[in-house]
Amino acid sequence: MGTAGIKEVARFAGVSPGTVSNVLNHPERVAAATRARVEEAIRDLGFVRNGSAATLRAGQNRAVGLVVLDVGNPFFVEVARGVEDVASDRDHAVILCNSGESFEKEARNLRVLAEQRVRGVLITPAGENLASVEALHDRGVAVVLVDHSSPGDLCSVSVDDVAGGDLAVTHLLSRGAERLAYVSGPMAIRQCSERRKGARRALRTAGLPVRALEELIVPEMNANGGRLAAEKLLADGLPDAIFCANDLLALGVLRALSQAGVSVPGDVALIGYDDIEFSAAGAVPLSSIRQPTYRLGKIATELLLDVCDDPAGHAHQQIMFQPELVVRESSR
Amino acid sequence: MGTAGIKEVARFAGVSPGTVSNVLNHPERVAAATRARVEEAIRDLGFVRNGSAATLRAGQNRAVGLVVLDVGNPFFVEVARGVEDVASDRDHAVILCNSGESFEKEARNLRVLAEQRVRGVLITPAGENLASVEALHDRGVAVVLVDHSSPGDLCSVSVDDVAGGDLAVTHLLSRGAERLAYVSGPMAIRQCSERRKGARRALRTAGLPVRALEELIVPEMNANGGRLAAEKLLADGLPDAIFCANDLLALGVLRALSQAGVSVPGDVALIGYDDIEFSAAGAVPLSSIRQPTYRLGKIATELLLDVCDDPAGHAHQQIMFQPELVVRESSR
């Protein structure tokens, strides 16, 4: 059994438990010879430090929680990489949780993280209701919002979705489009409504009416949702250009149009959002709006750990990155 | 600060700490009125149980570790969903770790899991060297290998990759192909070599020589790798059909061929492996080999927790699922 404690190691090495602890946590305080003997005992006994005991003693875990909406979404996978790298550099573990956009799962995850006494939590909230997040924060756990700009007093790191929507539509308009469509998930999803806001701003700037942008709202932001939207557009009459609220939708649209014999970008220009890996890999490479996802995770984690290390001296920050237009064949 | 302990709750509710613990862990043992009073105190004080203390006391965490090669890979995302669902049903948390196919990260993850005293570990090993996995197992931690059939005495749940390779190539042959290509990652990756083995078996069954299958090995199993392979094929002369070791490779091949004006499946038939979501969504829907990924995670977790609950009475099992051919347009 894996129950060699620090005590047995001490006995085996002929030292006291305190010395073993020092070898583990403050090696410089221990004479080289003693240290070597202890380290050998650790190896021989297959000793593994009991993290719970250490955490209990310390009052907090050297870990941060990361709660995302969908671990399967490439956007969050990239964010997670950024988080992982920084946390690992600063000797923290990352506990990755998936809320699946459900408040209930979000709350459950948050509870587990609180029970684990993580130093802090990075979270993309499942909606506009930040009650459980704020409760956590009030209880003294550091919190940084990811991809969600907070109106309140929470730190946040996000990307300007209004600017992104504007970029996309400005691009389509510059290509000569006059009738546009916006394929989106429910407007309750902040990203969807913000991107629409940006799209409308672009329209205004160009002196066009809001109704030049037809809206198609589908329940799921995936390829199937895109297909549904495309079928509707095919039935109702195609616009000149289509802006999709994410790449998965755009890929679904692209496929449905191709199958119906519609040429992209010949007949219709198309642009997505997120610039996921697959966007560039399709038969018709997809234009998209790229977000600095890795940096999002990286900066958010740095912010979080800085707050943890110096809770007093740190002002709340709300950082917003700018997205970037990536033009590929689908709107060339 | 979030430091309301069980003791304060007890004082606040006018009961003893033991009773609070009972409300938390064995509510049925406590009189309804007392329970209500304690629950109110818990809410009022914002008490959250200290998981480390509980784990320390119990000797083990109600959590399992899941170590995968790449959290960004849809295959593992589906596996993780299966794991998550079962673990959650049985009241266990899942600690998801990414090894990135690196032994070093794998070992580090395993150490963290051991420190956390997880009940068991589900792991797709980074290679054939199972030393650190076996060390963990020897220390008394339950282990189930995922997508890796173990020759030794470890439980495992996997999919028959030889059968999958056979399925793919048999299908291509049945379509009349005579000159084939196999686009693959390094043969050090077990999946790649097993799938090749199956491909060759199919060739033999059809009475064809092994050299009817040209091999293209690329360093990375992604769309870019596929592009490289396709460029080589375009330069050297195209085969009748191409079998790719995964869908990402196949999508890369598909795109490069399309751009070069080669028709799929008109000029070349194409089949991938894994049947990721995007396979069906492209302009030319991709044939593929589907694996029961969700079930893989589900069954592995059930096996793991069964072993944990009854370490003695459980024989080691090595379960192998069969993959399934999915024919779409790219090889129709």
Added chain:
DNA sequence: CTGTTAGCGCATTCAG
């Protein structure tokens, strides 16, 4: 049904 109590394994005092 409720109260009391003894550690779980470790890290950190404070002496020596």
Added chain:
DNA sequence: CTGAATGCGCTAACAG
């Protein structure tokens, strides 16, 4: 530089 002692917060066992 090393050793002994204390308690982190909780749960289970037992006593009342």
